[in-house]
Amino acid sequence: MSSNLFSHIETALARDPDSVILETLDGTETRAEALLEAVDRMASLLASLGLKPGERLSAQVDKDAMNVVLYLACLKAGGVYLPLNSGYTDSEIEYFLSDAEPVIHVCTTSRQAGAEAIAARLGGLQVQTLDLDGGSLRAAFEAHTGRFGATVARAPSDLASFLYTSGTTGKPKGAMLTHNNLLSNAQMLTQAWDYSTEDTLLHALPLFHVHGLFVALNLALVNAAKVILLPKYEVEAVLQALPRTRVMMGVPTYYTRLLSEARFDRALTGHMRLFISGSAPLLVETSDQFFERTGQRILERYGMTETGMSCSNPLNGDRRAGSVGPALPGVQARIVSEDGAPSAAGEIGSLQVKGDHVFAGYWKLPEKTASEFTDDGFFVTGDLATLSDDGYVSIVGRGKDLIITGGLNVYPKEIEDVLNDMPGIKESAVIGVPHPDFGEGIVAVLVAEDTLDLDAVKAACRVAMAAFKLPRTWHIVDELPRNTMGKVQKNLLRERFG
Structure with missing residues (x-):
């Protein structure tokens, strides 16, 4: 063939x-x-x-x-x-x-x-x-x-498509995806998620993004499985379509909006085989609320434009909230420190992946392509992560989002996890901005519930984390800026509050 x-x-x-x-x-x-x-x-x-x-x-x-x-x-x-x-x-x-x-x-x-x-x-x-x-x-x-x-x-190495990266820094780059990249990823996911012609997928994602086009649609088509194609995500449309589906893929926002509807309950979801989330981090709180409401744990996975999917929580086994699971079949994933040495279990480092799913490079940018791969062929994802003793990957944040304040490394997700658990805070984003003394100062941007006692939040933070991690400036906004796939655009926050 x-x-x-x-x-x-x-x-x-x-x-x-x-x-x-x-x-x-x-x-x-x-x-x-x-x-x-x-x-x-x-x-x-x-x-x-x-x-x-x-x-x-x-x-x-x-x-x-x-x-x-x-x-x-x-x-x-x-x-x-x-x-x-x-x-x-x-x-x-x-x-x-x-x-x-x-x-x-x-x-x-x-x-x-x-x-x-x-x-x-x-x-x-x-x-x-x-x-x-x-x-x-x-x-x-x-x-x-x-x-x-x-x-x-x-040929396997011939291009099937390319997608432009979001371009949060510099001009967007065209990530070249070969026929083998796309086919191998669909085959990995078929195996990992036990996908078959018996499945019906609720498709509310855009078709211009790796998630909707190359994960959701390709996976269904290579298995000749039905797709219920919604023109866009609307809660009412999803509620109508759910009884006719077995699998749903979405971004975290899809699930938080469903949870705001009382009709979204076990009676409506009992027949569902699988709910999958990706493209942006799923809050542990959302995962837990979803489990309490439906009795099902959302399966969180990890991927990016350049690789398709690399990791996934298991279909059968421990789906850990806050983790994107082990590497998929056929994928090698490792965490390395700044000097390139393997990071110890639980230690934050750079996530690198290798496999047939990894893209062919950036369109017309051979030097940039070469700089993104290690000598032994691993792609440097740019994400910071930890690896558990039993192989589960947890994403900490993007490397460019790392804050270095007073010579100390601060990972925004550590602070965001603390903030998101506090009463009165719906969600948060932590960024670093230029600071004349520390190099970078830590800024917390909060979306509040109806009432928020900011002084109480600051006091709780002083108890929960080291002083060098404490935000120096606080802002409350109506909502965080997000791209189409639900990722918080921290570059826009840095421009606004820098």
Whole structure:
């Protein structure tokens, strides 16, 4: 079989052509045979528009079944798929398009004028539109009768996609993901989570991110399992869809919002096989509340754009709140100190991973790529973590979030864990900002409940932690800034309170 990821999806779907693969909230179904036919026709259309194997197609479109068809058709035709956040501005899009050099850019009609102006400046870029109920690409697809035929063979090391990292420091970098990267990660997760065609996935995540596209969707498709595709996350829609699903993947915010609904209880969730959380740290408090409400422990896992998933709490076994579990099958994970020596159990160090799932490097940045790998081939994730005696990884924070104050290392998560357990505090973020005396000063940003006694919080902190870890400045905000996947954007907090 070709190493093209779509070849594996195609084989899985062809086993039961009549099985329902995609379903919308209103009950509209797409069966395997119809999906394969649509993908074949779209691949033929893309080829007629000029897409050749190895060339990039970028997409900034709304989430629906046609978004799935576009992605799979790009793979089938041997193209490289570049999904772009629907919230990106025209100036951000111009950077991505100039860097990635796609031959086709697909966007909504509302973004057409901006995209065409960018295309005129760049040259050699074709703009197509795709809306939920129209657009030039949809119209061309509906009129197109051509067939593509055999899926383009690709080598394991050929690119299937690349995604731009969030760019919290410097310009975003394109993380190049090969067919083998994506396939191996789907196979790891199939084994770790015992995923099968019997599963139905509630899909409320975006399709422009590694979590929604390469974890959730790929995992379901390689197993020919049904996906209930929600256009976006809405609590009411999730509550309606849950009775028809067995697996849900989400970010912590999805689960905190469900917990605010009294209807979300054991009666509604008793049939569920698995709730999975990732993309941002899950508070121990949220994990515990979820367990009390449903009798099920959320399975927390760890991954990033450059690697897909690397660690996961076990399907059967001890799912530890506050930990992302052991390394997945086929993944090597280690924690090392600043001098590169292995860290002792429980000691904070740099998390490094190795395996077939690790990306091929950063697009057009060979020196940056080389600097992110060790001499023995481990990828330096940039995350700080600890490793337990029995192999469970716990993420402490990003390396760049480490605060060095008065020459002493302070890990924000240590302070945040203390703060988040205190009455009156809904959540917290701790950052370091320039300080003339200490180098960096510690700032605590709090989201308060209805009442908060800040003096009591400060007094409790003086009891709970060493003096050098105490925040020097405190701010109360209505909410913490987050990106699309729920990660707190500490760079924005540093800009605001620095």
